Amino acid sequence: MFRKLPLIGALLFALALPDDAVAQVNPQVLIKTSMGEITLELYPEKAPKSVANFLQYASEGFYSGTIFHRVIGNFMIQGGGHTKEVYSGGAGKKNTRPPIDIESKNGLKNDAGWVAMARTNQPNSATSQFFINTVDNANLNYPSFDGNGYTVFGKVIDGMKTVNAIRAVKTGNVGMFQDVPLEPVTIDSVTLVKPKS
Amino acid sequence: MVNRAPSVSLTNDDRALFCSDIHLHAAEPLLAERFLSELKLHSASVSHLFLLGDIFEAWIGDDTTDPVSLETLRVLVQIARSGVALFVMRGNRDFLIDENKHHGVPGFDWQNHLVLLDDPSVVQLWNERVLIGHGDLYCSDDTAYQHFRSLRNSVAWRAEFMARPLAVRDSLTRHMREQSEREKTVKSSYLVDVNQQTLEADMLREEVRTLIHGHTHRPAHHQWSLADQEMHRWVLPDWQSSPRRGGFLRVSRTASVTEYQRIGDWDQANPST
Numbered sequence: 001m002f003r004k005l006p007l008i009g010a011l012l013f014a015l016a017l018p019d020d021a022v023a024q025v026n027p028q029v030l031i032k033t034s035m036g037e038i039t040l041e042l043y044p045e046k047a048p049k050s051v052a053n054f055l056q057y058a059s060e061g062f063y064s065g066t067i068f069h070r071v072i073g074n075f076m077i078q079g080g081g082h083t084k085e086v087y088s089g090g091a092g093k094k095n096t097r098p099p100i101d102i103e104s105k106n107g108l109k110n111d112a113g114w115v116a117m118a119r120t121n122q123p124n125s126a127t128s129q130f131f132i133n134t135v136d137n138a139n140l141n142y143p144s145f146d147g148n149g150y151t152v153f154g155k156v157i158d159g160m161k162t163v164n165a166i167r168a169v170k171t172g173n174v175g176m177f178q179d180v181p182l183e184p185v186t187i188d189s190v191t192l193v194k195p196k197s
Numbered sequence: 198m199v200n201r202a203p204s205v206s207l208t209n210d211d212r213a214l215f216c217s218d219i220h221l222h223a224a225e226p227l228l229a230e231r232f233l234s235e236l237k238l239h240s241a242s243v244s245h246l247f248l249l250g251d252i253f254e255a256w257i258g259d260d261t262t263d264p265v266s267l268e269t270l271r272v273l274v275q276i277a278r279s280g281v282a283l284f285v286m287r288g289n290r291d292f293l294i295d296e297n298k299h300h301g302v303p304g305f306d307w308q309n310h311l312v313l314l315d316d317p318s319v320v321q322l323w324n325e326r327v328l329i330g331h332g333d334l335y336c337s338d339d340t341a342y343q344h345f346r347s348l349r350n351s352v353a354w355r356a357e358f359m360a361r362p363l364a365v366r367d368s369l370t371r372h373m374r375e376q377s378e379r380e381k382t383v384k385s386s387y388l389v390d391v392n393q394q395t396l397e398a399d400m401l402r403e404e405v406r407t408l409i410h411g412h413t414h415r416p417a418h419h420q421w422s423l424a425d426q427e428m429h430r431w432v433l434p435d436w437q438s439s440p441r442r443g444g445f446l447r448v449s450r451t452a453s454v455t456e457y458q459r460i461g462d463w464d465q466a467n468p469s470t
Contacts, residue, residue, distance in 0.1 A: 074439035118468040
């Protein structure tokens with residue numbers, strides 16, 4: 001399966017995992033936020049480009065200092081693209097690498113606790129922002145309302161308590177954005193960890 | 198095929214409100230509360246109200262005892278009594294509205310309070326004829342659904358359904374809804390959207406430039422050119438609580454210009470960047 005992945009993705013897995021485990025174990029990442037930790041399992045076999053893309057940003061430290069800028073409790077929590085500059089009226093949008101192709105037709109569902117790539121209205125436009133579904137969002141699954149849907153590439157395997165704490169924060173209009181936590185929820189780091197199972 | 202009577206015509210200072218696809222049902226009382234509250238608010242400033250189908254998630258008969266349905270009927274009667282001309286079209290979920298009377302089953306008397314429109318119909322909005330419909334008729338690529346649509350419109354199917362007790366109709370309807378939901382998850386996107394050629398054929402035949410419909414849950418204002426004319430298609434939003442969505446299309450005329458105004462949450466909530 002790693003032949004399909006860009007080199008950097010494969011390299012990251014190889015560094016983190018014992019040789020004999022590479023073929024069997026999905027990569028896991030630890031997201032440290034200002035409200036607690038979240039561990040994700042990623043599925044490169046289902047969404048190779050999205051997983052490699054996410055791991056690339058993670059390995060560059062891109063996510064450190066970004067925020068969950070869009071929190072809709074009964075929908076999803078979205079982050080990984082803006083900084084706290086949002087709170088001083090700016091866009092606070094970090095420069096990203098070019099967008100990646102959509103992989104929404106992979107059978108994974110936008111159910112509660114599953115992680116997917118955010119994007120613009122164009123299907124092949126995901127960059128760094130991701131979201132964690134807080135409820136079963138069947139309307140985001142391929143083909144969805146726009147014929148494309150949203151690419152699911154991972155799942156929360158630990159830390160739903162943190163996700164639930166974030167989804168419950170008070171939100172409102174902040175600067176040019178809506179549904180923003182009134183107190184910033186920051187992503188302090190996203191790191192590849194040794195799989196627990 | 199298209200209903201041209203009763204003639205509905207807006208003139209002078211008239212204002213119209215359109216909505217559809219609220220899918221009201223007892224399991225979502227908060228959605229019903231929100232919709233009815235917004236309906237009362239916005240209908241207070243219009244002369245005509247058009248509900249273009251799927252007001253209810255299901256309609257098992259005019260003898261329904263469902264509390265959300267009964268409360269909705271109470272509010273509709275209240276709005277009609279306040280002087281708003283109220284027009285209701287049946288959708289693919291509530292297609293049995295006003296069916297009881299044909300089968301000798303007592304129930305709410307729709308015709309006593311409002312006008313039921315055939316789907317589709319043409320209405321006169323000031324100087325322009327406008328085609329209005331629920332919208333499922335234009336999803337002609339979905340041949341399996343269109344087959345069911347013609348079956349359920351047959352007198353025989355309706356007679357057989359309405360001959361059953363309310364509880365049995367309730368159970369049968371639930372079964373049909375579950376089947377529909379299952380099918381929706383596997384049907385291709387294009388099947389559950391309109392077929393452009395089908396709706397253009399209707400628009401050309403009826404000599405209209407504007408179509409207003411719901412059903413697809415893909416709210417939008419489409420504009421395109423056809424036969425050297427600028428065509429418009431307004432797709433009304435569906436209503437849902439989470440993420441919040443739903444709204445109205447308000448049509449009014451100022452200084453000889455017809456204005457179409459979106460009210461409420463029209464955008465499909467999505468994790469956009």
